[in-house]
Amino acid sequence: MNSIIIDGMSFTLPLFIMAIGGIYSERSGITNLALEGLQGMGAFIGALAAYIAVNCFGMPQGSAYYLAFLFAIIGGAVYAMLHALLCIRFKANQVISGVVINLLATSLTVFLTKSINKAAFGAASNKIDLGVSARYTVPGISNIPVLGAFFTDVYPFELIIVAAAFLAWFVMYRTPYGLHLRACGDNPHAADAAGLDVARIRFTAVMVSGALSGIAGMSFAYSIFAKFSGDLYVGYGFLSIAALIFGSWTILPTLGACMIFGFARSAGYQLVQMAGLPSAYSDLIMILPYVLTLILLMFFSKNNQSPRALGEVYDKARR
Amino acid sequence: MKKHSGSAWKYLRISGISLLLGLLIGAAVIAVLGKNPFTAYYNLLQGCGFLEKEKYAGGRSQLSDLSSFIDYLTPMILAALSVAVAMKAGLFNIGISGQMLTAAFTATVLVGYSPLPAGIAKPLVLLIGAAAGGAAGALIGYLKYKFNINEVVSSIMLNYIVEYIVSFFIVTRFVDPISRQSRPVSDASRLTLSEIKISGIKYDIPLGFIVAVAASLLLAFILDKTVLGYDLKAVGANRRASGYAGIHVSKNILTAMLISGILAGLAGVTYYMGYVATIEPKTLSDVGFNAIAVSILGNNSPGGIFLASIVIQIIDKGATYMSSQQTLEVEIASVITSVILLSSACGLFYGEIGEKLRNARTAARKQHRGKEAAQ
Numbered sequence: 001m002n003s004i005i006i007d008g009m010s011f012t013l014p015l016f017i018m019a020i021g022g023i024y025s026e027r028s029g030i031t032n033l034a035l036e037g038l039q040g041m042g043a044f045i046g047a048l049a050a051y052i053a054v055n056c057f058g059m060p061q062g063s064a065y066y067l068a069f070l071f072a073i074i075g076g077a078v079y080a081m082l083h084a085l086l087c088i089r090f091k092a093n094q095v096i097s098g099v100v101i102n103l104l105a106t107s108l109t110v111f112l113t114k115s116i117n118k119a120a121f122g123a124a125s126n127k128i129d130l131g132v133s134a135r136y137t138v139p140g141i142s143n144i145p146v147l148g149a150f151f152t153d154v155y156p157f158e159l160i161i162v163a164a165a166f167l168a169w170f171v172m173y174r175t176p177y178g179l180h181l182r183a184c185g186d187n188p189h190a191a192d193a194a195g196l197d198v199a200r201i202r203f204t205a206v207m208v209s210g211a212l213s214g215i216a217g218m219s220f221a222y223s224i225f226a227k228f229s230g231d232l233y234v235g236y237g238f239l240s241i242a243a244l245i246f247g248s249w250t251i252l253p254t255l256g257a258c259m260i261f262g263f264a265r266s267a268g269y270q271l272v273q274m275a276g277l278p279s280a281y282s283d284l285i286m287i288l289p290y291v292l293t294l295i296l297l298m299f300f301s302k303n304n305q306s307p308r309a310l311g312e313v314y315d316k317a318r319r
Numbered sequence: 320m321k322k323h324s325g326s327a328w329k330y331l332r333i334s335g336i337s338l339l340l341g342l343l344i345g346a347a348v349i350a351v352l353g354k355n356p357f358t359a360y361y362n363l364l365q366g367c368g369f370l371e372k373e374k375y376a377g378g379r380s381q382l383s384d385l386s387s388f389i390d391y392l393t394p395m396i397l398a399a400l401s402v403a404v405a406m407k408a409g410l411f412n413i414g415i416s417g418q419m420l421t422a423a424f425t426a427t428v429l430v431g432y433s434p435l436p437a438g439i440a441k442p443l444v445l446l447i448g449a450a451a452g453g454a455a456g457a458l459i460g461y462l463k464y465k466f467n468i469n470e471v472v473s474s475i476m477l478n479y480i481v482e483y484i485v486s487f488f489i490v491t492r493f494v495d496p497i498s499r500q501s502r503p504v505s506d507a508s509r510l511t512l513s514e515i516k517i518s519g520i521k522y523d524i525p526l527g528f529i530v531a532v533a534a535s536l537l538l539a540f541i542l543d544k545t546v547l548g549y550d551l552k553a554v555g556a557n558r559r560a561s562g563y564a565g566i567h568v569s570k571n572i573l574t575a576m577l578i579s580g581i582l583a584g585l586a587g588v589t590y591y592m593g594y595v596a597t598i599e600p601k602t603l604s605d606v607g608f609n610a611i612a613v614s615i616l617g618n619n620s621p622g623g624i625f626l627a628s629i630v631i632q633i634i635d636k637g638a639t640y641m642s643s644q645q646t647l648e649v650e651i652a653s654v655i656t657s658v659i660l661l662s663s664a665c666g667l668f669y670g671e672i673g674e675k676l677r678n679a680r681t682a683a684r685k686q687h688r689g690k691e692a693a694q
Contacts, residue, residue: 091665096660110650115352235475290477294476
């Protein structure tokens with residue numbers, strides 16, 4: 001039971017923070033299929049920064065870890081500017097832009113990883129090794145049955161994510177900026193008439209989605225994969241898009257959707273292990289979260305409403 | 320009609336500019352890496368059999384390279400058509416890879432491992448592939464119109480579900496112990512006549528290419544000349560307005576996804592039972608995702624898709640030969656492709672610039688004329 005919660009949370013939280021990023025972008029009116037590429041680019045920049053800091057400047061692993069996250073946030077946000085630029089300034093089709101941003105991120109990061117490894121470190125390798133991050137247990141609280149598992153073997157990034165998620169929720173629902181952002185996604189014409197700079201708000205929202213996706217990508221790189229490589233692009237970005245649509249573009253229900261993915265996944269693995277089944281059966285168990293999602297969606301999709309101006313190019317001249 | 324062909328020209332121009340821009344940026348990157356971009360691009364064409372290589376391995380020639388290229392091209396055309404049909408109806412089918420796998424796995428198990436003779440097996444593979452793919456596509460359409468489930472979510476979920484189920488059955492029942500992939504299908508059922516020897520030279524003859532050409536023509540006809548095509552496009556352009564105009568919106572959503580699924584299914588069998596003969600467990604092919612980009616570059620029109628597939632697949636397939644000749648990483652090819660696509664995504668913006676330039680020119684002319692009149 002405990003390990004279901006421990007593993008479940010370490011998968012749920014990165015997914016959740018990426019989904020929040022998606023919510024920011026989409027609530028401002030910019031369709032964001034680029035999450036997959038944004039998290040990969042963030043993880044690549046972060047991993048590279050940590051690797052250089054450790055191997056060239058002798059920084060201890062512990063501080064390099066936080067440096068990696070800092071650079072992942074910056075890398076994700078800067079790369080997201082490309083999506084923002086295309087969608088807002090160049091009026092590109094947002095779905096197309098998202099797909100291409102993913103394609104570019106995948107090819108560019110793998111290409112750069114190989115080239116940098118060859119040129120700078122003299123080794124033909126297609127990955128940047130990071131190792132799995134250390135885990136911490138909160139003494140005292142962790143002894144409480146069931147609930148204590150949430151405080152056992154916690155990755156430091158889970159703390160970063162919880163803090164970032166809370167901040168993101170606060171900004172979205174409790175500040176003027178959040179209100180303006182949501183207005184831009186529902187009725188940009190009215191928002192513009194009220195004196196808001198729609199383009200700027202959307203631009204920053206897309207950058208936020210990049211920054212948060214960067215955190216997610218870095219978390220996956222430090223937990224499941226223990227490295228940066230092309231393997232990182234397994235579709236978790238798309239999974240978080242599914243979660244945010246399931247959560248109807250609101251933050252708290254999206255957390256629920258992410259928890260379904262996270263816990264069904266870890267429970268499935270646990271089940272296969274406990275029953276002593278051959279590992280092939282874990283494939284069968286792995287479909288559980290997705291089947292469950294589809295069934296739940298059948299009941300809860302009736303009122304599922306996307307932001308009204310989602311995906312529309314905002315043209316001031318047409319007001 | 321005249322207006323239509325005009326916009327096709329405009330699009331071709333935009334795609335041309337994008338292509339040029341992508342190739343230029345790619346050339347700059349290659350030059351920075353200290354290689355000659357012209358030789359590199361020459362290698363791309365050599366790798367696909369469009370230009371002659373310096374030397375060939377035994378039993379191969381330029382024509383056999385070209386035949387393998389067409390073999391590689393076939394599934395991409397079909398998959399991109401699949402994207403386009405859905406896109407025309409305003410739907411985003413991101414589940415093509417899953418539908419391809421569904422179709423290919425069904426056909427592999429039912430026909431690929433059977434002793435049926437080629438004359439029965441090959442048509443049956445196409446039929447089963449189309450049926451299974453169509454069913455998978457229609458399911459997404461059904462979930463959309465019955466339960467209002469966003470097609471992006473349901474197709475992503477189905478991608479995962481299919482991937483894991485197929486992987487389970489391959490690993491437990493149909494695995495080849497050495498390659499760790501599914502056992503290869505029988506030659507009789509395979510849609511590519513692999514390594515056929517004609518006067519000492521080996522060719523890969525893709526029978527599926529005929530299907531791809533036929534599908535392109537048929538789809539162009541349906542979209543441009545039939546009521547069904549008109550309804551699909553109307554629903555895609557404005558769902559609510561076409562509902563008021565008396566078009567059955569949900570029926571059209573279902574139909575669009577059915578056709579999209581059928582095409583994806585055909586792409587699946589031409590890929591897994593043509594280009595290759597096995598299925599790798601726990602992986603979805605890239606074809607389904609890259610097809611989205613190809614369809615976009617081809618402006619979602621069958622003719623455009625045909626050209627776009629050729630361009631993108633030349634870069635993709637030629638990259639292997641280029642990287643071996645130039646010691647460049649293979650991924651440089653995808654980088655070039657992405658830049659081409661990025662640039663073509665800004666088509667609307669180019670159009671605007673063009674319009675501005677034209678307006679400025681006419682304004683200047685008017686001013687000039689005004690001055691002349693005053694004199």
